[in-house]
Amino acid sequence: MAVYTQLGAEALAALIGEFSVGELVSAKGIAEGVSNSNWLIETTGTGSGPKRFILTMFEGRTEVAELPFFLGLLDHLADKKCPVPRTIHDRTGASFRWIDDKAVTLIEFLPGVSVSEPTAAQARSVGAALAGLHLAAADFPQSRANDLSLAGWRGLIDGCGAEGLASIDPALAGLVAREMAVIEAEWPTDLPRSIIHADLFPDNVLMLGESVTGLIDFYFSCHDIIAYDVAVTHAAWCFSGDGRVFHSDISEALLAGYESVRPLSYAEIAALPVLARGAAMRFLSTRAYDWINTPPDALVVKKDPMAFARRLQFYAANPGVFGA
């Protein structure tokens, strides 16, 4: 579940009153998501009928100093017609406000649902939407370093320790050591960079039929290798959840959809195998760290690191899936 903070009806109505969106009609906590508290808000609107919004309260995992980057990016992408939620600014023009010591933001509600077993046509649309995001983000004037790249993964893995990794799976420490050595040695340094989403999993994409209606949850977005974002999205979409089954039709459709909007260069395609090993390592390292360090009584459901260890093994054994 993801409503960590209780907000009373009066506090919510007062908060909504700070925006020009009409009066609060209802507020429902949203169960999905693990990082922040989210509510679906309905208001009377300002003339053309009721309106829906998403209210997010940042619960500590997101650095508040970075909110102007994340929220400014949403507005930049929305201006360029990307399917992302626009930030609703309050009457003073601010994109976020404070309730006690927590930042809150109101964003546009987008229709659609997250798919759990995408079709090839849906994967193609997701690839195209990701490419559109990369093109639209190219001239975003703010930047943010990726603190979850090579050095970040190394820090998380060291934080787990060999014993911690062994408590997840006896072979995990060996796999991680071997793969980190390859990834660090072969990580490309000369590929095009831009602002990337960096976490475009199926639960961060809203769809209606085969169309992408929303790209959400930009709180890992950062400046990094563009093709790495393709690799992240590939790792997130092209396997069964547990990482045991690779879906080649989804892979082909995702890459074809991407290239229909932003063709990949030869150098980018050639780098995809190591970028995909890095992408798998990214989610393996954060999941392993959380697996070991999340208290047993925490409300969050821990995500299985082995699902990405299996993807890592797959990418190491099958560099040909990207057609390089």
Ligand SMILES: Nc1ncnc2c1ncn2[C@@H]1O[C@H](COP(=O)(O)OP(=O)(O)OP(=O)(O)O)[C@@H](O)[C@H]1O
């Ligand atoms: N703009 C939006 N329009 C419609 N629904 C949204 C929107 N933003 C979020 N949601 C809904 O709220 C849920 C939780 O949002 P989100 O994934 O951003 O939560 P989080 O806790 O920040 O994320 P995470 O679990 O990835 O850390 C989503 O799964 C989606 O159902």
Ligand SMILES: N[C@@H](CCO)C(=O)O
């Ligand atoms: N999408 C990530 C969680 C956010 O980093 C995962 O599935 O591990």
